[in-house]
Amino acid sequence: MDMKGKYLVTAILLVGTLSVGMCSNGWIRAHATYYGVNDSPASLGGACGYDNPYHAGFGAHTAALSGALFRSGESCGGCYQVRCDFPADPKWCLRGATVTVTATNFCPSNNNNGWCNLPRHHFDMSSPAFFRIARRGNEGIVPVFYRRVGCKRRGGVRFTMRGQGNFNMVMISNVGGGGSVRAVAVRGSKGKTWLQMTRNWGANWQSSGDLRGQRLSFKVTLTDSKMQTFLNVVPSSWWFGQTFSSRGRQFV
Numbered sequence: 001m002d003m004k005g006k007y008l009v010t011a012i013l014l015v016g017t018l019s020v021g022m023c024s025n026g027w028i029r030a031h032a033t034y035y036g037v038n039d040s041p042a043s044l045g046g047a048c049g050y051d052n053p054y055h056a057g058f059g060a061h062t063a064a065l066s067g068a069l070f071r072s073g074e075s076c077g078g079c080y081q082v083r084c085d086f087p088a089d090p091k092w093c094l095r096g097a098t099v100t101v102t103a104t105n106f107c108p109s110n111n112n113n114g115w116c117n118l119p120r121h122h123f124d125m126s127s128p129a130f131f132r133i134a135r136r137g138n139e140g141i142v143p144v145f146y147r148r149v150g151c152k153r154r155g156g157v158r159f160t161m162r163g164q165g166n167f168n169m170v171m172i173s174n175v176g177g178g179g180s181v182r183a184v185a186v187r188g189s190k191g192k193t194w195l196q197m198t199r200n201w202g203a204n205w206q207s208s209g210d211l212r213g214q215r216l217s218f219k220v221t222l223t224d225s226k227m228q229t230f231l232n233v234v235p236s237s238w239w240f241g242q243t244f245s246s247r248g249r250q251f252v
Contacts, residue, residue, distance in 0.1 A: 026147055027083075027145035027146065027147050028121060028145065028146055028147065029085075029121070029143070029144075029145060030082075030120075030121035030122055030123060030143075030144050030145070030146050031115055031120070031121075031122050031123075031141050031142065031143055031144060032082065032084075032122065032123040032124075032125055032130065032133075032134075032141070032142055032144045033115065033122075033123075033124050033125070033130070033140070033141050033142075034124065034125045034126065034127045034129075034130035034131075035064070035124060035125070035126055035127060046062075046064060046104045046105025046106065046202075047064075047070070047073070047076075047105050047106035047201070047202055048073065048076035048077070048103065048104045048105060048106075048202035048203045049076075049171055049201055049202035049203050049204045050076075050104055050171070050173055050202075050203060051160070051171075053102070053104050055243075056104075056158070056173035056174060057153050057154065057155070057158065057173060057174030058077075058102040058104060058173075058174075059102075060126055060128040060129065061099060061100060061101045061102065061125075061126060061128060061129040061132075062101055062102050062103075062104040062105070062125075062126050062129065063080070063082075063101040063102070063103060063104070063105070063123045063124060063125040063126065063129065064103075064104070064105035064106055064107040064123075064124040064125075065103050065105070065106060065107060065122070065123065065124075066107050066109070066115070066116040066117070066118075066120055066121060066122035066123075066124075067106070067107075067108075067109055067116065067117075067118050068118055068119050068120060068121050069103070069121055069122075069123075070103070070106045070107075073106075073199060073201060073202045073203070074180060074182065074199075074223060075103045075180050075223075076103055076104065076180055076181070076202050076203045077102065077103065077104075077151070077172075077173065077175050077179040077180045077181065077203060078102070078103045078148065078151070078178065078179040078180035078223070079100055079101070079102055079103075079148070079149050079150065079151040079179050080100065080101055080103065080123070080146050080147070080148055080149065081098055081099070081100050081146065081147050081148075081149045082098065082099055082100075082101060082123060082125075082129075082133060082144050082145070082146045083096075083097065083098040083099075083133060083144060083145050083146075084097065084133040084134055084142050084143070084144055085142070085143040085144055085145060088143045089142055089143055091135075092134050092135050092138040092140070092142050093133065093134060093135070093142055093143075094132075094133055094134060094135060097132060097133045098132075098133065099129050099132035099133050100149060101123065101125055101126075101129050102151065102179070103179075103180070105124070107122060107123075107124040115141060121146070123144065123146065150176070150177055150178065150179070150252075151175065151176050151177060151178070151179035151251075152176060153174050153175065153176040153250060154174075155174060155245055155247075155248065155250075156174070156245040156246030156247050156248050156249050156250055157172065157173075157174055157175050157176075157220065157228075157230065157245070157246045157249070157250060157251070158172070158173045158174040158243055158244070158245050158246075159171075159172060159216075159218065159230075159233060159234055159243065159244050159245075159246075160172075160173065160241075160242070160243040160244075161234065161238050161239065161240050161241065161242050161243075161244075162204060162240060162241070163206070163240055164240060166210035166212070167206070168186075168206065168207045168209070168210070168211045168212075169200055169204050169205065169206040169207075170184070170186070170197070170204070170205050170207075170218070171203050171204045171205075172184065172203055172205065172218075172220065173203060174245075175220070175222070175250075175251055176250045176251040176252055177222060177224070177226060177250075177251030177252050178222035178223055178224035178226060178251065179222070179251075180222060180223045181203065181205075181220060181221070181222055181223070182221050182222060182223045182225075183196070183197075183219075183220075183221040184196075184197040184205045184218060184219065184220055184221070185197060185218065185219040186207050186211065186216055186217070186218055186219075187216070187217045187218075187219075188209070188211045188214035188215070188216060189214045189215035189216075189217075189232070189236065190214050191209075191214075194219060195207050195208065195209055213236055214236055215232045215234065215235055215236045216232070216233065216234035216238070217229065217230060217231045217232055217233065217234075218230045218233060218234075222251060226251060228249070228251060230246050230249065233245075233246050
């Protein structure tokens with residue numbers, strides 16, 4: 001292929017990328033709304049299964065993602081920087097303002113060409129997050145740009161034990177760096193092999209073995225492929241409902 005042909009292919013690829021909302025500077029076009037006062041994701045765990053976003057380490061700046069972004073729970077815990085598109089909507093957008101939100105919920109599609117339908121990229125944000133980038137008095141939809149960013153968390157990664165009997169499940173939260181978890185393995189103190197866990201739903205991972213009465217270690221791999229091992233992070237005296245922290249060891 002000659003240089004003219006290469007330039008033509010490059011131009012076609014660039015146009016194709018821009019047509020689905022990707023800007024040349026790395027920001028992606030989307031839209032945003034916000035939850036009402038009574039059903040804010042700042043007070044509900046949502047489809048990711050966080051019992052309380054404050055307890056999970058996320059605070060009030062959270063969002064429900066459309067299906068194109070939520071990816072069946074794989075994006076749970078991930079961080080997104082969002083800014084309002086002021087030139088497109090100067091009436092309701094705040095010029096130059098940005099906010100970083102954590103994905104904690106899923107915005108379902110509907111049969112009426114809704115904003116969360118595939119393939120649209122949409123953020124249904126908590127009101128504290130939404131009004132960091134948009135003017136108060138707006139109860140509609142604003143055009144935004146977004147990009148994936150690293151998560152900054154205080155303290156260590158948190159492991160909340162869930163389940164009952166010999167059904168063991170762990171909810172992983174307050175994850176820094178990439179924020180969203182792709183794979184988890186667990187090892188009990190009575191064994192020598194790592195057991196791969198499967199995503200039950202959202203940020204909840206289940207194992208096939210009975211791990212009661214054992215110290216537990218976890219290997220956590222994020223969606224950006226970074227992995228850390230947390231040895232004996234859960235004591236043998238653990239019980240369902242308890243949360244344990246890696247005590248400062250964190251993804252960056």
